[in-house]
Amino acid sequence: MFTKERFARRNLLSIPIFVALAVLLAFYGCSDKQSNEKASTGDASSEKKEWLSIMGGVIGGSFSQFAGGISYVLTHQESHIKISVEASAGSIENTRRVNDDPEGMGVVFASESYLGYHGQEIFAEEGPKTNIRMVTLLFIAYDQFSTLANSDVHQFEDIVGKKIASGASGSGTAQTLERLSKLAGIWGEFTPIYKGGTAAAEALQDGQVEAFQWLVSVPNSAVIQLTTIKSIRMIDLDTPAKKYGFYEKYPFYLPGSLPEGAYEGKVEPVNTIVMPTVLISNKAVNEETIYKLLKHVYSPEGHQSMLQTNQAAADMTIENGPKAFVIPLHRGAYKFWSEQGLEIPAQAMPVE
Numbered sequence: 001m002f003t004k005e006r007f008a009r010r011n012l013l014s015i016p017i018f019v020a021l022a023v024l025l026a027f028y029g030c031s032d033k034q035s036n037e038k039a040s041t042g043d044a045s046s047e048k049k050e051w052l053s054i055m056g057g058v059i060g061g062s063f064s065q066f067a068g069g070i071s072y073v074l075t076h077q078e079s080h081i082k083i084s085v086e087a088s089a090g091s092i093e094n095t096r097r098v099n100d101d102p103e104g105m106g107v108v109f110a111s112e113s114y115l116g117y118h119g120q121e122i123f124a125e126e127g128p129k130t131n132i133r134m135v136t137l138l139f140i141a142y143d144q145f146s147t148l149a150n151s152d153v154h155q156f157e158d159i160v161g162k163k164i165a166s167g168a169s170g171s172g173t174a175q176t177l178e179r180l181s182k183l184a185g186i187w188g189e190f191t192p193i194y195k196g197g198t199a200a201a202e203a204l205q206d207g208q209v210e211a212f213q214w215l216v217s218v219p220n221s222a223v224i225q226l227t228t229i230k231s232i233r234m235i236d237l238d239t240p241a242k243k244y245g246f247y248e249k250y251p252f253y254l255p256g257s258l259p260e261g262a263y264e265g266k267v268e269p270v271n272t273i274v275m276p277t278v279l280i281s282n283k284a285v286n287e288e289t290i291y292k293l294l295k296h297v298y299s300p301e302g303h304q305s306m307l308q309t310n311q312a313a314a315d316m317t318i319e320n321g322p323k324a325f326v327i328p329l330h331r332g333a334y335k336f337w338s339e340q341g342l343e344i345p346a347q348a349m350p351v352e
């Protein structure tokens with residue numbers, strides 16, 4: 001239910017100021033869902049309001065920024081839609097919550113959408129999350145494994161015996177480090193500290209960990225802040241990924257390189273692992289709502305708003321759309337992507 005308490009849990013600090021202000025104004029300018037449902041005035045507009053939630057991530061992270069941006073674009077154009085932007089530990093938690101919430105959407109890695117839908121790995125015991133549906137690609141996340149410039153961590157295997165901020169518990173970031181280290185045969189030989197985002201960067205800064213890994217968009221605010229205080233470098237993760245058969249075992253990851261100038265010359269580009277980051281929805285969310293969401297965020301005005309939210313929204317192109325098609329599309333998304341003339345692969349065709 002869309003309530004004041006739900007709004008209180010929002011991670012507004014990770015959303016650009018203009019988005020946060022818009023969300024707060026929208027909230028304080030309307031009554032809550034219960035009041036609308038119980039009102040005896042018979043006002044037709046209140047009965048037509050649609051109440052949704054969208055799960056983001058930790059403070060300082062791209063997940064929450066994109067969740068806030070989507071909320072702003074959609075509610076700015078569709079005044080009857082009200083969205084609660086909610087913080088979370090990340091991709092794994094969001095997959096579970098969207099599956100269980102008939103009014104839910106969430107930002108997740110393509111990996112967790114795939115593994116969750118099929119009930120594999122961490123989702124194996126609890127079963128497939130067959131209520132989730134794909135909506136769109138949001139951005140390409142780069143696995144940024146940062147350490148101090150004077151650290152003795154020079155390659156991935158050097159993390160043995162060290163404390164590593166691996167990402168928040170329940171996040172796709174933490175799961176990525178576990179997958180790679182297991183293939184490398186070093187899982188259990190270092191200490192993962194389950195912190196992500198700003199908290200992880202601060203842990204490195206304060207000497208609590210020897211490195212921190214974060215699968216996130218480029219540039220990232222927490223890394224930018226860290227580079228103003230400490231000299232850092234990033235570790236090549238593509239080499240061990242190829243060495244240990246990571247891409248073959250996990251085809252939803254791709255090889256890539258940190259973009260030139262991503263941190264204004266303060267971090268040397270390295271080869272690393274990249275991951276499509278996507279928006280998923282519960283299958284019960286209204287088909288027309290998802291269709292309108294995509295129409296608005298891919299309009300020139302909507303895309304500009306997303307770019308102001310996070311520069312990584314440059315990845316949101318029609319051409320990049322199929323990179324997200326790893327599970328069945330929401331019917332509203334299928335309608336939109338079919339209109340763009342894209343060929344929908346078999347695994348992305350809508351299902352009941």
